[in-house]
Amino acid sequence: MLRIEGLTKTYKTGDRALSDVSFEVPQGQVVGLIGPSGAGKSTLIRCINRLVEPTSGNVLLNDMNLPMMRTAELRRARRRIGMIFQEYALVERLTVMENVLSGRLGYVGFWRSFMRRYPAADIANAFRLLDRVGLLQHADKRADALSGGQRQRVGIARALAQDPELLLIDEPTASLDPKTSRQIMRLIVEICRERGLPAIINIHDVVLAQQFSDRIIGLQAGRVVFDGPPSGLTEGVLTQIYGEEDWTAMRNGAAEDAEAEAEDKAQAEKMLRAL
Numbered sequence: 001m002l003r004i005e006g007l008t009k010t011y012k013t014g015d016r017a018l019s020d021v022s023f024e025v026p027q028g029q030v031v032g033l034i035g036p037s038g039a040g041k042s043t044l045i046r047c048i049n050r051l052v053e054p055t056s057g058n059v060l061l062n063d064m065n066l067p068m069m070r071t072a073e074l075r076r077a078r079r080r081i082g083m084i085f086q087e088y089a090l091v092e093r094l095t096v097m098e099n100v101l102s103g104r105l106g107y108v109g110f111w112r113s114f115m116r117r118y119p120a121a122d123i124a125n126a127f128r129l130l131d132r133v134g135l136l137q138h139a140d141k142r143a144d145a146l147s148g149g150q151r152q153r154v155g156i157a158r159a160l161a162q163d164p165e166l167l168l169i170d171e172p173t174a175s176l177d178p179k180t181s182r183q184i185m186r187l188i189v190e191i192c193r194e195r196g197l198p199a200i201i202n203i204h205d206v207v208l209a210q211q212f213s214d215r216i217i218g219l220q221a222g223r224v225v226f227d228g229p230p231s232g233l234t235e236g237v238l239t240q241i242y243g244e245e246d247w248t249a250m251r252n253g254a255a256e257d258a259e260a261e262a263e264d265k266a267q268a269e270k271m272l273r274a275l
């Protein structure tokens with residue numbers, strides 16, 4: 001379980017990015033973190049794994065209190081937090097398998113990993129993970145030979161190779177088309193359920209967040225202004241989170257995307273029928 005208590009961050013510039021943020025995420029729960037640009041979503045994710053130093057507050061992950069930790073202890077704690085990134089952050093010239101095994105870097109000594117001599121158990125586990133994310137037959141391919149969706153699957157398998165107790169996921173679908181985005185979100189949710197992993201997903205796409213998250217947390221100017229089930233995201237709440245103008249623009253954009261996707265689908269079906 002993840003517990004955040006009174007988390008506050010003021011940058012040196014004086015920007016107050018988070019103000020007294022508190023919530024708990026139980027095992028297996030997927031939280032969609034939404035909010036307008038500058039609301040503090042990235043800062044929150046970075047404060048949890050201490051890539052950004054919180055000004056005050058606690059971040060408790062099971063038995064660990066991250067803000068209290070010193071360097072060596074923090075390094076050990078970080079390997080228990082799996083990160084999944086928008087741009088995948090793979091080593092492009094390495095194989096899919098090597099990228100997944102790099103999730104073990106925090107556990108395997110430097111020379112052993114440099115020589116790429118991972119323990120047999122790690123390799124067997126990496127094969128299982130590749131199978132789980134549907135990439136077993138691509139294990140020996142270079143990462144740069146994969147599609148965006150496949151790369152994100154490698155990113156997911158790499159995060160799981162860490163044997164994490166929490167997943168922090170930053171815009172996992174921002175570089176993907178709508179169909180692949182849904183497949184990736186579905187995979188993440190299924191995996192969190194299977195492993196009882198709590199997850200926080202920073203996500204711009206409100207429809208996707210609603211469709212796949214167990215719970216939504218809405219940030220506005222560094223404060224939690226909504227915390228509840230996806231069904232609670234009414235027009236009124238969304239207007240409160242995003243402001244009238246931005247929410248209307250986002251809603252219209254989402255409707256246009258859905259229309260374009262339906263048109264593409266109809267076109268493809270027409271072409272198939274003509275064959």
Ligand SMILES: Nc1ncnc2c1ncn2[C@@H]1O[C@H](COP(=O)(O)OP(=O)(O)OP(=O)(O)O)[C@@H](O)[C@H]1O
Nearest residue numbers: 011013015016017036037038039040041042043044
């Ligand atoms: N390194 C930094 N130094 C100073 N201020 C920062 C820094 N990073 C973020 N901020 C400020 O903190 C606030 C929150 O920014 P943050 O990037 O966390 O928002 P966000 O919700 O992730 O936005 P976006 O969706 O655009 O990525 C903003 O006012 C931003 O300008």
